[in-house]
Amino acid sequence: MDDLHREDFVPRISAAQRRSDFVNAAIEVIAAYGIDGATTRRIADQAQANLAMLHYCYDSKDDLFADVYEFVAGRYRDVIQDSDPHSTLADTARQLLRGAMEAYLESPSFAATTLELISWARRQHGDRGIAVYDQALESVRAALRGTSAEHPVEPETIDQIAYVIATLADGFAMNWLTYGDRSAATEQMETVVSVLDSWLAARVGSTPAGV
Template identity: 45%
Template sequence: MARIPAAERRVELIDAAVLVIAENGVDGATTRRIADRAGAPLATLHYCFASKELLFGAVYERIAAGYREVLTESDVHGDVATTARGLMRGILEWYVAHPEISSAIFELISWAQRQDAAKATGIYDQAGDTVRSILSADAAAAGERVDAATIDRLATAIAALSDGFAINWMVDRSTGKAMDIDLAISMLDAWMAANLADESGAGVDDREHQPAEVSESGGSLASLVSWVDVG
């Protein structure tokens, strides 16, 4: 049997760790379980990673890099509202396609907070920086005047709605019960209609996106997302 290069084996172990963490939590993600899932000898895991903490750190970095990659690929290079929708749809479709990612992320963030509170914010900080950079660049290209504070609040709204979707998806993945992607984006549209129109003059296309759509409880989407207004 051909010897697997160490770099390739590291990737396999990181991928296996994501699955084991998602299934068993950080505490249940033993090195033996991870090695078994990767089809590697336990000694190989210890050769590639001197400690479990270093392995988990590598997993953390892999997920953060995955966020950045998804966001970059989801940049539609439109106006601010169109780009924001594209970024959020890309993230939510990533969660749906890789349900283990959601579970592993929340497990790892809790773990990281216990280890190093500053590191725990790494995924959010890096993803937020990427979102703000994309939105700012696309706003400039589209000739929109959107200040940095509004871009920052929009990035936070995207993160908050995406997190809510991810948790809902983890709990109930049955069709028609879990929050769907279009509903989540409609909630983002409601926020943008209230916060972008006056400043950029672009706003949200009312013909396709109605922020005042009535929910089953009789409220509007605008009221449903009032908690997302971080200003």
């Protein structure tokens, strides 16, 4: 079969799949080089595609970054959806914290890119940077409100629990990115959850898991 006809049998990749490839590539590049170093050429190379294809899929780097933001937000939504809707408030809080930490542990690039994007957006586009963090917090608050329906909790308490979860998860991410010791990070996850348990016991009278 000559080259001309062989091309007809090369599987074509859809534009949607290409965009997904570029988003995943952008996450890796941002994690390695930061926002300023995340050039379209590096992203195209990471995706094993040519630059023309990237510009075909995205009119600008800002459009690509918008999809990266959406991917990050979607990953947090996945964590929320994976929590048990029939759990107690305390159990849901533990699941949300553990889910966030597991997402960071699973992909250091996701952890690094998330922190980089929020920091960069806060510097360059203040409202947008805040919105990214606000969306994640609101997803946590919504999940907590859903599991406390039978035994209503003050909105202030829901806000506090969401804040503690976010603070503990972010602290875990920074430590994990700094040292990169997976074995230590896995053990530290249990320590972090125990901190949440102690806070919950003091604040809402919940019994820590396993007690």
